[in-house]
Amino acid sequence: MPDPASFSFTVNSRLEGRHGRTGVIRTPHGDIQTPAFTPVGTKATVKAVLPEAMKELGAQAVLANAYHLYLQPGPDIVDEAGGLGKFMNWAGPTFTDSGGFQVMSLGVGFKKVLAMEAVGVRSDDVIAKGKERLAVVDDDGVTFRSHLDGSKHRFTPEVSMSIQHRLGADVMFAFDELTTLLNTRAYQEKSLQRTHEWAQRCIDAHERLTAERAHRPYQALFAVIQGAQYEDLRRKACRDLEAMRGAGGTGFDGYGIGGALEKHNLGTIVGWCCDELPEDKPRHLLGISEPEDIFVAVENGADTFDCVNPSRVARNAALYVAEGRFNINTSRFRRDFTPIDETCDCYTCAHYTRAYIHHLFKAKEMLASTLCTIHNERFTVRLVDDIRASIDDGRFDEFKAEFFGRWRGRLRQE
Numbered sequence: 001m002p003d004p005a006s007f008s009f010t011v012n013s014r015l016e017g018r019h020g021r022t023g024v025i026r027t028p029h030g031d032i033q034t035p036a037f038t039p040v041g042t043k044a045t046v047k048a049v050l051p052e053a054m055k056e057l058g059a060q061a062v063l064a065n066a067y068h069l070y071l072q073p074g075p076d077i078v079d080e081a082g083g084l085g086k087f088m089n090w091a092g093p094t095f096t097d098s099g100g101f102q103v104m105s106l107g108v109g110f111k112k113v114l115a116m117e118a119v120g121v122r123s124d125d126v127i128a129k130g131k132e133r134l135a136v137v138d139d140d141g142v143t144f145r146s147h148l149d150g151s152k153h154r155f156t157p158e159v160s161m162s163i164q165h166r167l168g169a170d171v172m173f174a175f176d177e178l179t180t181l182l183n184t185r186a187y188q189e190k191s192l193q194r195t196h197e198w199a200q201r202c203i204d205a206h207e208r209l210t211a212e213r214a215h216r217p218y219q220a221l222f223a224v225i226q227g228a229q230y231e232d233l234r235r236k237a238c239r240d241l242e243a244m245r246g247a248g249g250t251g252f253d254g255y256g257i258g259g260a261l262e263k264h265n266l267g268t269i270v271g272w273c274c275d276e277l278p279e280d281k282p283r284h285l286l287g288i289s290e291p292e293d294i295f296v297a298v299e300n301g302a303d304t305f306d307c308v309n310p311s312r313v314a315r316n317a318a319l320y321v322a323e324g325r326f327n328i329n330t331s332r333f334r335r336d337f338t339p340i341d342e343t344c345d346c347y348t349c350a351h352y353t354r355a356y357i358h359h360l361f362k363a364k365e366m367l368a369s370t371l372c373t374i375h376n377e378r379f380t381v382r383l384v385d386d387i388r389a390s391i392d393d394g395r396f397d398e399f400k401a402e403f404f405g406r407w408r409g410r411l412r413q414e
């Protein structure tokens, strides 16, 4: 029987008067010093970069996507390979999300809503209008069509658990219903109840699968907290999920904070959740990577977070430096023979100039994506490493003030 004790979390130091803390998550594939940024390798690869380079730039864990790996190559192949880490030649800890986000995003085409651009719309009916509905949610699960070939599939909590067990990541997430800020309060309440019932089914399936797959290392299961922007719903969700047990007594190993979050209330919502959640379990915030969001998330108690953004924007020539984000495509860099960032310790900055990277983008060379992804992932990982050190040294507020003394967000393009 896989040993649940092979997954644990200990707190090292705390931010006075706030939920922020540093700690260590122990997994069967190694430790994660928290807070930690987890780069995303959607299809079992961080696009354009070798796993060795991800390790060298300080990534402690990677997160892959259950929906994408279910469609291609299929969870049985990943299982046969020895699990996600072995399959992709990544020796460290791995995470998989439940697939719910991707599957349900197909239903309503509301990625823009999640990108926090919804203003003044408050009807459940509005969401699907004018969109081709690729997914339909009912109380038992979600029926959807593949974005690859249009074939029909169905995810339930049990299916998601079965897929994630075969993918074999150290941390898995319970299958939850995704709502948006466009949904009404009444729908959010109904959805929360559904997510709660699905969480119970996930934990039961997880217990059964853990016992059946005794030859594999223990996989931890995180619940996902929904409740949108409503304080009472968020707090209730946390309390209910904390109390939840499988038939054999298994509780959740950690918590994911998901759902509709707007930038301006991110800290408040994370704070409500961390008020309620147990101190001795890790908390993952799904899908953030902008420096402003990272500081707010850590300060309010998030231990790990993932985001596809640093690598996605890198492939579009957007680069992060201490002053902000800029685009290397613009012509002012044609003869700039300095590194992307003089103060960066990444492989790209040690060996290449802005002029060269500008040229690679103009010439549509693949190496541009590789070099820029390495830099952006290093920027994000290092920022979180520095935040962690500042908490341990009792100088988080000074470090934050220093960082935002330089940071100006999106830099103007000349």
Ligand SMILES: [Zn+2]
Binding pocket: 340, 341, 344, 345, 346, 347, 348, 349, 350, 374, 375, 376, 378
């Ligand atoms: Zn760099």
